[in-house]
Amino acid sequence: MQTVIVIGVISFASPRALAVGLALAVPLTLTACGEGGESDPAVAGDCPTTPVDVVVSVEQWGKIVTALGGACADVTTVLSGNSGDPHxxxxxxxxxxxxxxxxxxxxxxxxxxxxxVRLAESTAPDAVVVDAVALLGGDHEGHEHEDHDHDHGGANPHAWYSPAAVTDVADAVTATLTELAPDARGYLEARHTEFTAAMQPYRALIDKIRAGATGKTYAATESLFDDMAAALGLTNRTPHGYQVASSNHADPSPADLDAFLRLLSDRGVDVLIYNTQTEGSLPQQLRTAAERAGVPVVDVTETPAPDAATFEAWQVAQLTALAAALGIEA
Known part of the structure; x- marks a missing residue:
């Protein structure tokens, strides 16, 4: 049976149910480095016990897990960089x-x-599974839309662009590592504290943009950034038909594409969010329309940028570019 982490209790289920919270059976009292002897190993960089064997599906979460586990986690990230489409x-x-x-x-x-999910079920049936989307309960916060409801029949799968999911995954990973390696509690608490501190520029930028983005609108070539845009308080004006087609990996109808092009040419949004890793000529057509109309284009990526050493560095670079495009001093 595979352990499922839930709020308040540890239960068991198949990996399709997966982790949805933190076990109170694994209490976390996070302390700063150097506060007491237990945190000293983190300063030295040595794990006081046998490292936990961890597998992460994609690099977006792999960078976070590596930062949290340090020397107490042997992390294997299966899909790194641009080596393949996770879908x-x-x-x-x-x-x-x-x-x-x-x-x-x-x-x-x-x-x-x-x-x-399949490999975890068949090859690692005794492993604890932490699922980012499940941690959000499948109830991702909706965006403020104009005149329509962008309902794609479920949560946005790009959970690493949800600040809430990032916090939930970090807490769940630290709790699980602590359960699996109790002798490393002090080390892992210190790593979590260090990660939280490193994420402060990310959190601060989110707060600053949200404070300055009242009434600001955006459109996007994909739904990739939508959870972050919602956290920033931006209003999504991507044409409904286009976004539904994009979310289902289908080509938009000519009418939906035309509606998007007219939106951009009329400067109907404050910024265009552009996924640079999308293939095909259609996104480029939208980018060209935005640039001709003077609509700022902000590049985002699905996987961490090659020059980003950490998750927070990747995210901060994109948020800084967005703040500049919106005229918000970062």
Missing amino acids: DFEPTPADAAAFTGAQLVVINGGHYDEWA
């Missing part, structure tokens, strides 16, 4: 072997990395 990824036998013996598996969920 269509076909794991190799070597990828499957990476799950063997895993004590903790961290996945995105939301049908984004179903291959990892």
Whole structure:
């Protein structure tokens, strides 16, 4: 049976139910580095016990898990960089072997990395599974839309763009690592404290943009950034038909594309959010229309930028560019 982390109790279920919270059986009293002897190993960089074997499906979460686990987690990230589309990824036998013996598996969920769900079930049945989308309860906060409801039949699978999911996953990973390696409690608490401190520029930028973005609108070539945009208080004006088609990996109708192009040419939004990793000529057509109309274009990526050493560095760079495009001093 696979352990499922839930708020207040540890229960058991199949990996399709997956982790949805923190176990009170694994209390976390987070302390700063250097506060007492237990935190000293974190300063030295040595794990006081055998590291936990961890497998992470995608790099977006891999960077976070690596930062939290430090020397007390042997982390294998299956899909790194631009090595494949997680939706269509076909794991190799070597990828499957990476799950063997895993004590903790961290996945995105939301049908984004179903291959990892299957491998966790078949190859690591005793592992604890932390699922980012499940932690949000499948109830991702909606955006403020104009005249229509962008309902795509479920949570946005790009959970790493949800600040709430980032916090939930970090807490769940630390709680689980502490349960699996109780002798490393002080080390892991210190790592969590360090991660929280490192994320302060990210949190501060979110607060600053939200405070200055009242009444600001956006459109997006994909739904990738929507959860972050919602957290920032931006209003989504992406044409409904276009966004539904994009979310279902289908081509928009000519009418939906025309509506998007007219929105941009009329300067009907304050900014265009552009996923640079999207293939095809259609996104470029939208970018060209925005640039011709003088609508600022903010580039975002689905996977961490190659030059970003950490998750927070990747996110801060994008948020800084967005703040500039909106005329908000960062």
